Amino acid sequence: MLSIAGSDSGAAAGIQADLKTFSALGVHGCTAITAITAQNTRKVAGVFEVPADAVRAQIKAVMSDSPPDAIKVGMVYSSDTIEAVAGLLSKTKVPIVLDPILAAGTGYRLLQKGAMEPLVKRLIPLCTLVTPNRMEAEKLAGMKIRDDRDVISAARKIRALGAKNVIIKGGHSGKDTVTDILLEKSGRITRMSNPRIRIKETHGSGCNFSAAATAFLARRLTIAEACAGANEYVQNAIKSAVAVGKGLPVTNPLAPMYRDAQRYAAIMELQAAVDRLVTLPGFARLIPETATNFAYALPDAASAQDVAAVRGRIVRAGDMAVPVSRVEFGASSHMADAVLACMKVKTATRSVINIRYDNRIIEACKRLFSVSSYDRSKEPAGIKRKEGSSVFWGTTLALAKNPAADVIYHKGAVGKEPMITIFGKNPADVLARVEKILKA
Numbered sequence: 001m002l003s004i005a006g007s008d009s010g011a012a013a014g015i016q017a018d019l020k021t022f023s024a025l026g027v028h029g030c031t032a033i034t035a036i037t038a039q040n041t042r043k044v045a046g047v048f049e050v051p052a053d054a055v056r057a058q059i060k061a062v063m064s065d066s067p068p069d070a071i072k073v074g075m076v077y078s079s080d081t082i083e084a085v086a087g088l089l090s091k092t093k094v095p096i097v098l099d100p101i102l103a104a105g106t107g108y109r110l111l112q113k114g115a116m117e118p119l120v121k122r123l124i125p126l127c128t129l130v131t132p133n134r135m136e137a138e139k140l141a142g143m144k145i146r147d148d149r150d151v152i153s154a155a156r157k158i159r160a161l162g163a164k165n166v167i168i169k170g171g172h173s174g175k176d177t178v179t180d181i182l183l184e185k186s187g188r189i190t191r192m193s194n195p196r197i198r199i200k201e202t203h204g205s206g207c208n209f210s211a212a213a214t215a216f217l218a219r220r221l222t223i224a225e226a227c228a229g230a231n232e233y234v235q236n237a238i239k240s241a242v243a244v245g246k247g248l249p250v251t252n253p254l255a256p257m258y259r260d261a262q263r264y265a266a267i268m269e270l271q272a273a274v275d276r277l278v279t280l281p282g283f284a285r286l287i288p289e290t291a292t293n294f295a296y297a298l299p300d301a302a303s304a305q306d307v308a309a310v311r312g313r314i315v316r317a318g319d320m321a322v323p324v325s326r327v328e329f330g331a332s333s334h335m336a337d338a339v340l341a342c343m344k345v346k347t348a349t350r351s352v353i354n355i356r357y358d359n360r361i362i363e364a365c366k367r368l369f370s371v372s373s374y375d376r377s378k379e380p381a382g383i384k385r386k387e388g389s390s391v392f393w394g395t396t397l398a399l400a401k402n403p404a405a406d407v408i409y410h411k412g413a414v415g416k417e418p419m420i421t422i423f424g425k426n427p428a429d430v431l432a433r434v435e436k437i438l439k440a
Contacts, residue, residue, distance in 0.1 A: 208253045308329050
């Protein structure tokens with residue numbers, strides 16, 4: 001991959017965003033820097049143009065040694081830079097994606113006034129795909145966009161400038177549903193819609209999208225497949241946006257890599273704790289009739305699919321504790337509910353295990369830990385009717401009584417076995433508490 005773009009000192013957009021995206025999607029990114037911007041999440045403080053000869057030399061150096069499988073063009077800033085870039089790219093046959101960057105999200109002009117004409121006449125005709133947002137599309141097409149019909153008209157006008165394919169992104173539409181509209185060279189129109197993410201405008205999403213589309217084209221996906229992949233990728237980057245400064249949130253294009261690493265680490269930590277747990281002398285005596293489960297949530301867990309647990313639970317076989325299967329995400333809705341409720345009060349407490357209720361065990365817990373409880377018989381009718389909501393309700397109630405609780409229990413109800421849940425920051429923490437209970 002080759003990205004021809006500006007440098008963002010805030011590392012949210014430009015070359016920095018492109019390299020993160022390329023890395024997340026498994027392609028090697030090379031760069032040709034066209035301008036150095038001094039910017040952060042609040043503003044662009046200045047733009048320092050890289051001489052056209054230097055831009056030309058960077059592109060030649062990359063292309064002569066590592067011919068790219070696809071090229072992305074972002075901020076080009078000036079007429080001289082556009083001429084240098086267009087002169088070299090006119091000789092290549094690989095896909096070229098243009099993100100027509102006219103201004104920063106904070107409003108600062110990133111394309112000089114006299115550079116619009118060469119951008120349109122020299123660069124757009126070379127492009128496999130052009131990826132403007134609504135405001136950029138309005139300027140390129142010379143028209144106002146009010147609805148989807150206008151989007152399609154604008155895309156046709158931009159394609160008439162020489163681009164093979166055009167996708168106009170819908171993030172600035174203001175609607176509850178965000179729709180990107182792709183116009184292919186065949187004339188086929190594809191709409192890609194997602195519910196709007198409730199977050200103020202982010203910094204970097206446009207660069208993430210165009211870089212992702214370029215990466216997918218480098219992997220020989222079709223235009224429609226590349227744009228659909230970029231759409232999904234950017235949705236996740238926006239959902240994972242982080243507030244690194246005092247201005248706009250920054251999209252997180254590396255979120256998939258971080259999440260995969262977290263999921264692997266969680267599985268390994270929990271599996272090691274389960275393997276140790278079942279060897280503890282006497283642990284089988286703590287397993288309730290409905291069996292035991294041991295869970296561990298990701299740091300930003302939002303559902304049971306973000307919580308690892310033992311598939312099929314841990315059962316008692318004579319004097320032995322036996323895991324029915326291995327650790328998987330989404331394996332226990334009950335333990336997920338318990339830990340998700342706890343994380344709303346104590347964000348660092350991400351692991352939980354359930355054991356059988358016994359007065360002696362509770363007395364030991366009260367000597368060792370902070371304990372709370374709830375009365376299952378007082379569960380509201382609405383909670384009873386809603387499948388799987390009892391544990392979340394009870395854990396929340398117990399923590400409202402004692403936010404510091406490490407152990408929560410209830411004495412059961414009609415058809416419901418009494419239970420103790422033990423919480424910890426991680427599986428090793430929970431395991432240590434179980435060992436203390438056994439020794440007591």
